[in-house]
Amino acid sequence: MDRSAIVVDGVTRRFGDLVAVDNLSFIVQSGEIFGLLGPNGAGKTTTINLLTGMLRRDTGQVSVLGYDPQTQARQVRQRIGYVPQETNVYLDLSAVDNLWHHAALYCQDLNGVKDRMAELLQLMNLWERRKDRVRTFSGGMKRRLALARALLHDPELIFFDEPTLGVDVQGRHDLWQHIEALQAEGKNFVVCTNNMTEAEVLCGRLMIIDYGQAVIQGTPEGLKADLGRDIVMLRTTPPVEDPADLFAAMGVQAVTRPTVDQLRLEVKDAESIVGELVFRVTADHRLESVQIARPTLDDVFLHHTGRALRE
Amino acid sequence: MARFRMLLVNEFKLFRTGIPIHLVAILQPTVMYLLLTVILVHPTFDMYVDRPSTEEGRALVSAMREVGSPIGAPYINPILIDWDGASVSRQVIAVEERDGVTTAVQHYGLIDSNLVKNFRNRLTAAALRLWNADLGARAVTVEEYAWLPQDVPYSLYFGMALLPMTAFLAASIMGAILTAQEFEFRTIVEYQLAPASISLVLGARLARLVLSALIAAAILLVTVGLVTGYWPGSLLEVALILLPVAVIAGCLGVLAGLLTRKSIPAFLVGLVGSFVGWVLGSGFGLAAGFGHSYEFISRLTPFTHATELLFSNYYGAEIGHPLASILYLSLGGVVMLVLAGLAYRWRVMRQE
Numbered sequence: 271m272d273r274s275a276i277v278v279d280g281v282t283r284r285f286g287d288l289v290a291v292d293n294l295s296f297i298v299q300s301g302e303i304f305g306l307l308g309p310n311g312a313g314k315t316t317t318i319n320l321l322t323g324m325l326r327r328d329t330g331q332v333s334v335l336g337y338d339p340q341t342q343a344r345q346v347r348q349r350i351g352y353v354p355q356e357t358n359v360y361l362d363l364s365a366v367d368n369l370w371h372h373a374a375l376y377c378q379d380l381n382g383v384k385d386r387m388a389e390l391l392q393l394m395n396l397w398e399r400r401k402d403r404v405r406t407f408s409g410g411m412k413r414r415l416a417l418a419r420a421l422l423h424d425p426e427l428i429f430f431d432e433p434t435l436g437v438d439v440q441g442r443h444d445l446w447q448h449i450e451a452l453q454a455e456g457k458n459f460v461v462c463t464n465n466m467t468e469a470e471v472l473c474g475r476l477m478i479i480d481y482g483q484a485v486i487q488g489t490p491e492g493l494k495a496d497l498g499r500d501i502v503m504l505r506t507t508p509p510v511e512d513p514a515d516l517f518a519a520m521g522v523q524a525v526t527r528p529t530v531d532q533l534r535l536e537v538k539d540a541e542s543i544v545g546e547l548v549f550r551v552t553a554d555h556r557l558e559s560v561q562i563a564r565p566t567l568d569d570v571f572l573h574h575t576g577r578a579l580r581e
Numbered sequence: 582m583a584r585f586r587m588l589l590v591n592e593f594k595l596f597r598t599g600i601p602i603h604l605v606a607i608l609q610p611t612v613m614y615l616l617l618t619v620i621l622v623h624p625t626f627d628m629y630v631d632r633p634s635t636e637e638g639r640a641l642v643s644a645m646r647e648v649g650s651p652i653g654a655p656y657i658n659p660i661l662i663d664w665d666g667a668s669v670s671r672q673v674i675a676v677e678e679r680d681g682v683t684t685a686v687q688h689y690g691l692i693d694s695n696l697v698k699n700f701r702n703r704l705t706a707a708a709l710r711l712w713n714a715d716l717g718a719r720a721v722t723v724e725e726y727a728w729l730p731q732d733v734p735y736s737l738y739f740g741m742a743l744l745p746m747t748a749f750l751a752a753s754i755m756g757a758i759l760t761a762q763e764f765e766f767r768t769i770v771e772y773q774l775a776p777a778s779i780s781l782v783l784g785a786r787l788a789r790l791v792l793s794a795l796i797a798a799a800i801l802l803v804t805v806g807l808v809t810g811y812w813p814g815s816l817l818e819v820a821l822i823l824l825p826v827a828v829i830a831g832c833l834g835v836l837a838g839l840l841t842r843k844s845i846p847a848f849l850v851g852l853v854g855s856f857v858g859w860v861l862g863s864g865f866g867l868a869a870g871f872g873h874s875y876e877f878i879s880r881l882t883p884f885t886h887a888t889e890l891l892f893s894n895y896y897g898a899e900i901g902h903p904l905a906s907i908l909y910l911s912l913g914g915v916v917m918l919v920l921a922g923l924a925y926r927w928r929v930m931r932q933e
Contacts, residue, residue, distance in 0.1 A: 371591045
């Protein structure tokens with residue numbers, strides 16, 4: 271039995287000369303939280319719009335819950351929920367009114383909507399404020415309301431674009447917990463984010479995307495482990511002018527310079543060579559600081575694209 | 582039906598998104614009507630006359646009192662004053678001896694040529710009542726035949742002709758603003774992904790716009806009734822006449838919102854459409870009274886057709902071609918509904 275919630279195969283979408291999504295292929299399995307990680311403008315939102323059927327693709331094939339969003343838009347829309355990047359709730363309506371509005375547009379059967387609404391408002395900790403105007407809500411509350419709304423018609427798959435954009439720390443953790451709880455109930459999530467912590471905490475698997483192309487995909491831990499290296503950050507006075515020469519024959523795999531006086535070295539096993547590194551550097555420089563770190567998703571991104579995720 | 586009712590209730594609650602705009606859309610024509618009734622044309626003119634000391638002078642004043650509509654309102658209300666012979670605020674008539682001839686001299690203050698014409702015509706009418714018997718074959722005889730059973734103040738016509746404009750303004754402006762705001766606040770995404778039918782979504786919005794338009798018109802109707810004392814023969818007929826006007830206007834507003842996607846331009850489309858349509862569409866008098874060109878253009882607007890249909894309800898006299906007007910308004914409503922549906926499909930449902 272096919273357990274794929276989404277199958278994307280060689281999809282390309284152009285806007286004039288700009289190739290927003292370029293020959294993209296990936297599979298989202300049922301029951302997982304799948305992340306699309308990439309910098310702003312990488313093509314994440316365009317990908318979601320292609321999957322929800324708001325955009326047409328130029329080439330390739332897409333299947334969402336077994337339906338083609340381009341030709342079977344109605345079937346797809348009945349089965350998905352979508353929380354866009356910009357919270358798009360009616361600010362001058364109450365939380366309950368927003369949910370009723372959504373129910374009228376999306377729910378196949380209105381029986382039981384009231385109970386489900388109460389259940390979702392309680393789940394999202396919005397029950398006490400359900401009759402208040404949404405305008406008075408915090409950013410986190412608005413995002414939780416948007417999620418409750420997207421879940422009201424009991425979709426199988428939820429697209430969540432930048433879930434915690436503009437949400438404070440407490441609200442962010444609350445929202446992550448809600449998403450994880452919903453996943454445990456069997457919901458599928460596709461999450462777009464440029465927040466590495468969010469991607470690491472939430473996503474079972476993720477795909478790094480840049481310039482509309484899939485850079486790499488896998489589990490967060492797997493992606494980091496696949497790098498097979500540690501990071502050593504050195505800050506010196508004066509700056510090291512020729513690191514290739516200084517660190518010759520030490521097994522340094524890559525050197526980049528994040529700032530003028532800082533060096534970032536990728537090595538196989540940092541602990542085994544850090545003593546020699548310090549020795550060589552301090553011969554002609556003053557060592558201001560040294561840090562050894564396991565790779566982050568940003569390092570994964572940097573490794574594969576040659577630039578930082580936040581650039 | 583429950584689904585429709587839920588959407589409709591929320592449509593009304595969206596009133597909160599722009600309370601000032603909604604108040605303008607609903608109340609502005611009524612406020613305008615109340616302000617303009619102060620300066621609207623009244624049939625009876627106050628005309629100051631220097632208290633006459635001669636028999637001829639008193640006869641002129643009596644003749645002035647007799648000038649008027651054959652079925653009611655006098656045209657002149659002569660007010661006798663003791664004039665100092667110098668100051669003239671608007672108009673004063675003094676009966677004087679000039680070269681041995683008793684002469685009525687009309688003195689004007691700082692008033693416009695239209696008012697001068699009106700004052701002069703009234704004095705001429707009074708003079709004719711005095712002279713006609715002596716003029717013989719050169720007498721000027723005016724025969725007047727009342728078209729309506731009673732004299733009706735112009736403020737009634739003005740208010741009645743404002744009813745279609747009121748419905749149009751409310752529906753078009755609210756439709757424009759509400760629809761454009763869906764794009765500005767990104768709530769349109771809810772509709773873009775909704776499996777609900779276009780007829781449900783547009784139906785709820787248009788029902789709200791039509792009801793709002795009828796409420797706005799009802800406020801004006803009551804105001805006109807209280808000011809003039811005249812009420813329509815059938816409120817239901819008035820509502821049925823204004824219904825297609827509101828549908829046309831609501832669709833225009835929705836179209837403007839869908840096409841511009843911005844509140845201000847969409848609002849202006851509704852505002853300008855309402856006022857231009859009102860001026861061109863018999864807003865100040867029946868279209869037939871302003872010449873063929875005006876009448877031709879006027880009949881292209883829904884305002885003239887609605888005003889002519891309303892006329893029989895207020896005045897008890899049928900004008901124009903009621904069946905043609907009903908057909909025009911009905912077809913206009915259907916065409917605009919189709920256009921709004923197509924625009925919605927293009928702007929909201931289309932996969933880009």
